Amino acid sequence: xxxxxxxxxxxxxxxxxxxxxxxxxxxxxxxxxxxxxxxxxxxxxxxxxxxxxxxxxxxxxxxxxxxxxxxxxxxxxxxxxxxxxxxxxxxxxxxxxxxxxxxxxxxxxxxxxxxxxxxxxxxxxxxxxxxxxxxxxxxxxxxxxxxxxxxxxxxxxxxxxxxxxxxxxxxxxxxxxxxxxxxxxxxxxxxxx
Numbered sequence: 001x002x003x004x005x006x007x008x009x010x011x012x013x014x015x016x017x018x019x020x021x022x023x024x025x026x027x028x029x030x031x032x033x034x035x036x037x038x039x040x041x042x043x044x045x046x047x048x049x050x051x052x053x054x055x056x057x058x059x060x061x062x063x064x065x066x067x068x069x070x071x072x073x074x075x076x077x078x079x080x081x082x083x084x085x086x087x088x089x090x091x092x093x094x095x096x097x098x099x100x101x102x103x104x105x106x107x108x109x110x111x112x113x114x115x116x117x118x119x120x121x122x123x124x125x126x127x128x129x130x131x132x133x134x135x136x137x138x139x140x141x142x143x144x145x146x147x148x149x150x151x152x153x154x155x156x157x158x159x160x161x162x163x164x165x166x167x168x169x170x171x172x173x174x175x176x177x178x179x180x181x182x183x184x185x186x187x188x189x190x191x192x193x
Contacts, residue, residue, distance in 0.1 A: 036068030036101065041087065055081040069102035092117045108137035124152045140171040
């Protein structure tokens with residue numbers, strides 16, 4: 001037995017398309033720093049357990065990792081590796097889990113946090129769930145219960161079909177060029193009689 005799926009309202013579809021277009025306009029300066037992938041991954045935690053047959057490592061307690069400008073932290077992390085021993089997927093859980101990185105093209109820093117951050121290294125897509133927030137310094141911030149962030153293209157999508165699962169964005173105004181001001185010329189003094 002199947003249940004019919006509810007369709008989003010036309011206004012919800014319009015909002016979704018509008019948000020996607022706005023975020024695509026921001027995308028060129030919102031890509032992850034490519035050189036980070038060439039750096040070693042440094043991981044620290046209180047405890048780890050590795051299942052070599054399943055290629056899974058579970059880290060718990062004060063989990064921190066760094067790779068170039070990428071920094072992450074959480075209470076627990078699950079690393080899945082491929083047959084070539086390369087990390088294919090990282091799931092970070094926390095209260096909150098955090099992730100930050102330098103963006104290409106002088107895009108500033110990107111800071112994010114959520115209850116869970118699931119990063120697929122093969123697709124370069126991070127899925128943030130549970131009070132998810134992505135802040136791009138100088139550009140704005142994006143809040144939703146669920147955010148999907150493509151670190152290659154810079155595309156960010158968010159929201160859910162569930163009531164109350166909407167999106168909240170704050171877009172910073174474009175910086176105005178600095179203007180030079182010249183001091184006002186003082187008015188001539190009046191002669192006293």
